[in-house]
Amino acid sequence: MRGPDHTPWPPDFAARYRAAGHWRGQTFGALLTALAAAHADRTAVVGEGARFSYAELDERAHRLAAGLVDLGVRPGDRVVVQLPNVPEFLPVVFGLFRVGAWPVFALPAHRDTELVHFAEQAEAVAIVTVDAHDRYDHAALARRVADRVASVRHVVVLSGACGANIGAVEPPAGALALDELGRAPRELPDPDPAGVAFLQLSGGSTGLPKLIPRTHDDYLYSVRESARICRLTPESVYLAALPVAHNYPLSSPGVLGALHAGATCVLAPRPDADTAFRLIEAERVTITGVVPPLAAAWVQAASRTELDLSSLEVLQVGGAKCGAELAARIGPALGCALQQVFGMAEGMVNYTRLDDPADVVLVTQGRPISLDDEVRVVDPLTDEDVPAGETGALLTRGPYTIRGYYRAAAHNATAFTPDGFYRTGDLVRRCASGHLEVVGRVKDQINRGGEKVAAEEVENHLMAHPDVLDAAVVGVPDEYLGERSCAYVVPVAGARPSAGELRRFVRERGVAAFTVPDRVLVVDAFPATPVGKTSKRELRAAIARSLVPGSKER
Numbered sequence: 001m002r003g004p005d006h007t008p009w010p011p012d013f014a015a016r017y018r019a020a021g022h023w024r025g026q027t028f029g030a031l032l033t034a035l036a037a038a039h040a041d042r043t044a045v046v047g048e049g050a051r052f053s054y055a056e057l058d059e060r061a062h063r064l065a066a067g068l069v070d071l072g073v074r075p076g077d078r079v080v081v082q083l084p085n086v087p088e089f090l091p092v093v094f095g096l097f098r099v100g101a102w103p104v105f106a107l108p109a110h111r112d113t114e115l116v117h118f119a120e121q122a123e124a125v126a127i128v129t130v131d132a133h134d135r136y137d138h139a140a141l142a143r144r145v146a147d148r149v150a151s152v153r154h155v156v157v158l159s160g161a162c163g164a165n166i167g168a169v170e171p172p173a174g175a176l177a178l179d180e181l182g183r184a185p186r187e188l189p190d191p192d193p194a195g196v197a198f199l200q201l202s203g204g205s206t207g208l209p210k211l212i213p214r215t216h217d218d219y220l221y222s223v224r225e226s227a228r229i230c231r232l233t234p235e236s237v238y239l240a241a242l243p244v245a246h247n248y249p250l251s252s253p254g255v256l257g258a259l260h261a262g263a264t265c266v267l268a269p270r271p272d273a274d275t276a277f278r279l280i281e282a283e284r285v286t287i288t289g290v291v292p293p294l295a296a297a298w299v300q301a302a303s304r305t306e307l308d309l310s311s312l313e314v315l316q317v318g319g320a321k322c323g324a325e326l327a328a329r330i331g332p333a334l335g336c337a338l339q340q341v342f343g344m345a346e347g348m349v350n351y352t353r354l355d356d357p358a359d360v361v362l363v364t365q366g367r368p369i370s371l372d373d374e375v376r377v378v379d380p381l382t383d384e385d386v387p388a389g390e391t392g393a394l395l396t397r398g399p400y401t402i403r404g405y406y407r408a409a410a411h412n413a414t415a416f417t418p419d420g421f422y423r424t425g426d427l428v429r430r431c432a433s434g435h436l437e438v439v440g441r442v443k444d445q446i447n448r449g450g451e452k453v454a455a456e457e458v459e460n461h462l463m464a465h466p467d468v469l470d471a472a473v474v475g476v477p478d479e480y481l482g483e484r485s486c487a488y489v490v491p492v493a494g495a496r497p498s499a500g501e502l503r504r505f506v507r508e509r510g511v512a513a514f515t516v517p518d519r520v521l522v523v524d525a526f527p528a529t530p531v532g533k534t535s536k537r538e539l540r541a542a543i544a545r546s547l548v549p550g551s552k553e554r
């Protein structure tokens with residue numbers, strides 16, 4: 001038997017968050033209605049080939065909501081949404097919010113295994129997808145998922161969107177065209193703001209992503225505060241370079257934060273520097289967010305570009321650790337301020353503030369959004385608080401951090417403490433100012449014959465080398481020591497440092513011999529997760545197969 005679907009906040013906490021004004025009883029549908037009234041003719045969203053004002057976005061969301069209801073979609077139904085960065089993403093999602101149906105936010109990179117898992121876990125009634133994106137036939141993928149998962153009754157396909165590149169793809173038999181779904185707008189009952197609004201996906205460092213139930217009340221609080229912390233105004237232009245369904249470009253402050261502020265969202269079909277820089281110039285983008293590997297690529301590209309990036313005020317870097325070396329290169333290369341963002345789809349988000357001193361911005365990953373974000377830094381084995389300023393595992397609880405995953409009672413028993421703190425799995429140090437420095441993952445440690453090597457530390461040493469663009473260190477099984485360290489390195493353009501030189505460089509920084517990586521492999525690029533973070537899981541798998549395409553040991 002399965003436990004309860006999701007775990008609400010205990011009533012005393014909920015009452016406290018309401019009394020503090022964090023939870024205001026507003027739904028996303030009601031928010032859009034208010035925004036359309038306040039900013040009707042301003043541009044809400046820009047994407048390839050389309051531009052919607054706030055009034056048009058509102059109208060489209062109303063029409064889609066009516067069409068979804070006519071299709072039989074009911075409040076509380078789950079609908080897998082797999083859309084790339086297209087303007088229609090917003091009317092689809094707000095249409096579902098208005099119905100009270102829950103989007104399940106798949107990413108464009110997900111394939112059969114993940115989508116079947118999401119559809120099954122959520123017992124989804126429909127899938128909304130695109131015909132093709134990045135030369136991949138998403139409509140056929142959705143059809144296969146619908147054939148395998150009995151609950152899925154409808155496949156809805158958006159045709160002719162960006163980056164299809166594989167010719168016109170007919171919606172597969174039985175699929176509906178998104179363009180034809182809209183119906184005359186009509187009033188629908190507003191869903192419960194304390195109820196679930198959607199299911200977000202966990203970062204999925206182990207196994208398949210888990211489903212994360214977020215409510216209107218809790219998510220809107222994080223969106224509102226994110227927009228304030230990032231100083232968004234109606235004049236701001238936010239570029240979603242990363243896949244917009246991910247929590248970071250969705251809400252930190254992301255497209256939802258931009259809309260909340262009455263600003264303009266620009267959706268980049270791809271995150272590469274060329275595409276993004278063109279959009280920054282054309283749309284006078286003021287703020288965007290990237291993951292560290294992308295920040296490194298943009299920094300390099302900025303030195304060669306002739307495009308005008310002068311409108312850019314803030315580059316956010318988050319999703320994975322941005323080392324101090326990379327952090328220091330960003331301002332000079334891109335001519336903007338850096339903001340570090342350390343967040344998680346489960347809730348808690350930390351930002352460096354725009355008026356924090358430079359050293360805080362370069363070396364910390366920010367401090368929490370809310371004074372009601374409770375933070376504990378504990379010994380991972382005993383759960384006891386470590387002394388102030390020391391490294392430990394981060395536990396958190398608060399007004400927008402979930403108390404349990406969706407339909408995952410067994411996992412919840414270990415992922416949360418009995419008193420409701422989420423075990424983030426991140427190792428952090430907390431400064432006196434409350435800023436957190438992420439120093440690794442609880443399990444991202446190489447046990448080299450008993451000597452514990454923190455992958456992060458070795459990566460930082462490597463990143464200090466002028467020829468190194470990015471570094472990722474993983475453990476390799478070893479008969480004698482149990483594990484040895486293997487460093488993967490992506491060089492800066494034109495450089496090809498040798499393994500021997502890089503090992504010598506780390507040694508000469510005056511570190512313990514066991515910190516010097518046992519092996520160094522120079523590769524062209526790292527395998528990435530669906531949002532573009534370096535995938536250590538795939539690097540470990542590759543080394544296990546002793547086969548990394550493009551790698552060369554020197």
Ligand code: OOB
Binds near residue numbers: 202248425
């Ligand atoms: C964001 O969300 P997820 O759910 O994909 O991943 C969360 C995990 C964190 O637990 C941490 O391990 C890592 O990603 N992470 C960072 C980081 N930001 C996220 N590790 C070090 N430094 C950072 N700045 O990745 C996410 C959600 C909302 C906003 C930003 C990122």
